[in-house]
Amino acid sequence: MSVKDLSGGKGQPFQALVLFGPPGSGKGTQAKLLMQCLKIPQISTGDMLRGHIQAGNSLGQEVSEIMRAGALVADDKVNALVEERLAKPDCAQGFILDGYPRTQQQAEALHQWLAKRDVDELVIHLKVDYNSLIARLTGRRQCPLCGTLYNLFSKAPKQDEVCDLDGTKLVTREDDSAAVIQERLDAYDRQTQPLIAYFRENKRRLLELDAGSEPPPELMKKICKAIQDHARG
Numbered sequence: 001m002s003v004k005d006l007s008g009g010k011g012q013p014f015q016a017l018v019l020f021g022p023p024g025s026g027k028g029t030q031a032k033l034l035m036q037c038l039k040i041p042q043i044s045t046g047d048m049l050r051g052h053i054q055a056g057n058s059l060g061q062e063v064s065e066i067m068r069a070g071a072l073v074a075d076d077k078v079n080a081l082v083e084e085r086l087a088k089p090d091c092a093q094g095f096i097l098d099g100y101p102r103t104q105q106q107a108e109a110l111h112q113w114l115a116k117r118d119v120d121e122l123v124i125h126l127k128v129d130y131n132s133l134i135a136r137l138t139g140r141r142q143c144p145l146c147g148t149l150y151n152l153f154s155k156a157p158k159q160d161e162v163c164d165l166d167g168t169k170l171v172t173r174e175d176d177s178a179a180v181i182q183e184r185l186d187a188y189d190r191q192t193q194p195l196i197a198y199f200r201e202n203k204r205r206l207l208e209l210d211a212g213s214e215p216p217p218e219l220m221k222k223i224c225k226a227i228q229d230h231a232r233g
């Protein structure tokens with residue numbers, strides 16, 4: 001078993017999963033599905049940062065312009081947020097990182113954190129072609145009340161622009177406008193995509209999966225199987 005058991009042999013092995021891929025590759029959707037199945041928390045740096053913006057605190061004020069422009073927030077801020085989050089008790093059996101690391105400095109910070117505990121992360125790279133990404137991002141809608149995600153092209157609500165579960169009017173994320181989508185994809189190409197070579201060079205465990213063709217529950221099963229096969233191997 002290549003994933004370390006930090007539970008003293010009593011529980012499941014510690015799982016540090018990194019969902020990696022461009023904006024729109026389905027990291028958030030897969031993280032939510034995997035969280036239910038693996039019983040470890042989803043840690044989305046995007047959600048955490050949006051939470052600070054909503055709270056109107058000083059971090060939120062510092063990052064809101066950057067996020068609105070589709071650029072990356074400074075490494076030291078994001079690393080500090082993640083480190084604080086990983087110290088919480090619900091991460092004791094592992095966690096699913098969604099949207100982190102996004103730069104080499106972040107990857108190094110994560111490796112240091114894991115090395116101290118003698119565990120490795122497993123990076124799952126969700127590969128989706130450019131045109132599907134654009135369709136997913138421009139069609140994305142969310143219920144502001146319950147958080148349910150929809151897509152006008154692939155998972156439309158029953159009634160136009162209204163949440164199926166509670167009837168609330170759906171919203172578009174501020175950074176899902178066409179110009180900002182392009183910025184976010186550029187930031188991915190420049191700063192995040194090169195991490196794949198970095199993971200390989202540093203012998204990190206990396207699984208690559210086609211995430212463009214199947215419905216989310218089917219893809220989730222494939223990811224679970226790949227994780228199990230990897231742990232056995």
Ligand code: AMP
Binds near residue numbers: 046
């Ligand atoms: P996401 O919800 O993962 O698409 O992230 C939304 C935005 O939050 C990104 O476009 C960045 O501005 C910011 N962000 C999220 N995660 C990170 C990260 N790991 N490093 C830097 N900025 C981030």
